[in-house]
Amino acid sequence: MGQFLGAEQKKEKEIGPIIDWCYEDYFSGAGDGENWTSADFYHAVCQTVEEINRAIGSTQIRVPRSDTVRAAYDKHHKGKGKRLTKNEFQNIVQMVILDSGITSFGAIEILLYIYGAPIAAWAIKQRLGPKSIPNEVFIPAITSATVYLLAKLSKI
Known part of the structure; x- marks a missing residue:
């Protein structure tokens, strides 16, 4: 549980500067906001979500629906005709x-690697040299190596 909360705080620290950067990039020169159409605003939000996904390392956040963006805009932007803060x-x-949700591609990918790599390595070992290394040593070693590699690649 503590590791999960630590990971969430780490992601929040990564996401905050991205949102600030995207705001500066898309809205700092936007004037008073009258020239922005809903399509322009939706594009800016989608680009922000894409940047967040890139920073996290894999596709984690779904692309929002346009009515979700419109509802969020109407709820949080109080000064109509004024520049977005x-x-x-x-x-x-x-x-x-929060409304779009998070896909499970990252979790599926991790499970595939953690369980799939040792099973594939075991199948290859059984085909090439079944008696060379005992399974009691081989499978934990391959699983540990896979987890270590995933940690080094920042997948987990």
Whole structure:
């Protein structure tokens, strides 16, 4: 449980600067906001989600639906016709991420590696030299090596 909370705090620290950077990139020169269409705003939010996914390392956040973005915008942007503030943009992105949900591609990928790599290595070992290394040593060693590699690649 503590590891999960630590990972969430780490991701939150990674996501905060990305949201700030995207706000500066998309909205700092936006003027008073009158020239922005809903399509422009949706594009900016989708680009922000894409940057967050890139920073996390794999596709974790689903692309939001346009009505979700519209609802979040209407809820958090109080000054109609005024420029969107950084705090409003952060609240909108957080609401969109929470509403869109998180895909399980990362979890499936990890399970595939943790269980699939040792099974594949075991099958190859059984074919090439079944008596060379005992299974009681081989399978834990391959599993440990897989977990170590995933940790080094920042997948877990």
